[in-house]
Amino acid sequence: MFSSSDSAGHFRRKREQSPRVLTTAPQAAPYPKIELHVHLEGTVRPKTLLEIAARNDYPLPADTEEGLAELYDFRDFAHFIEVWILTTNALRTTEDFRQVVVDYAAEAASHGAVYVEGIFSPSAFAAG
Numbered sequence: 001m002f003s004s005s006d007s008a009g010h011f012r013r014k015r016e017q018s019p020r021v022l023t024t025a026p027q028a029a030p031y032p033k034i035e036l037h038v039h040l041e042g043t044v045r046p047k048t049l050l051e052i053a054a055r056n057d058y059p060l061p062a063d064t065e066e067g068l069a070e071l072y073d074f075r076d077f078a079h080f081i082e083v084w085i086l087t088t089n090a091l092r093t094t095e096d097f098r099q100v101v102v103d104y105a106a107e108a109a110s111h112g113a114v115y116v117e118g119i120f121s122p123s124a125f126a127a128g
């Protein structure tokens with residue numbers, strides 16, 4: 001175990017040798033994280049929803065990332081569910097579900113996640 005002065009000295013040496021060490025360090029991820037419960041339909045970003053909706057000829061209330069981002073500014077839980085249903089109904093193909101999983105995994109990893117338990121809600125898709 002390093003004392004704090006050893007650790008600080010080591011950090012300075014690294015910085016002098018290679019400034020990239022600081023810029024590439026995962027600043028938002030100092031500790032490994034786990035996600036034990038995430039509804040993947042709720043992780044879809046506006047850009048991804050636009051792509052999926054375009055592929056599936058699914059109408060959305062906005063046709064820009066900015067417009068959808070405003071929609072994602074939830075007023076209350078009922079509004080959140082409304083947007084969740086909108087997103088859920090846009091997902092149709094294996095490619096759609098794969099894109100949602102891969103996008104979320106990448107985002108979670110960027111925050112330091114090393115383990116994720118993500119779920120889709122099958123009943124929501126069985127009805128449509």
Ligand SMILES: [Zn+2]
Nearest residue numbers: 037038039119
């Ligand atoms: Zn849940």
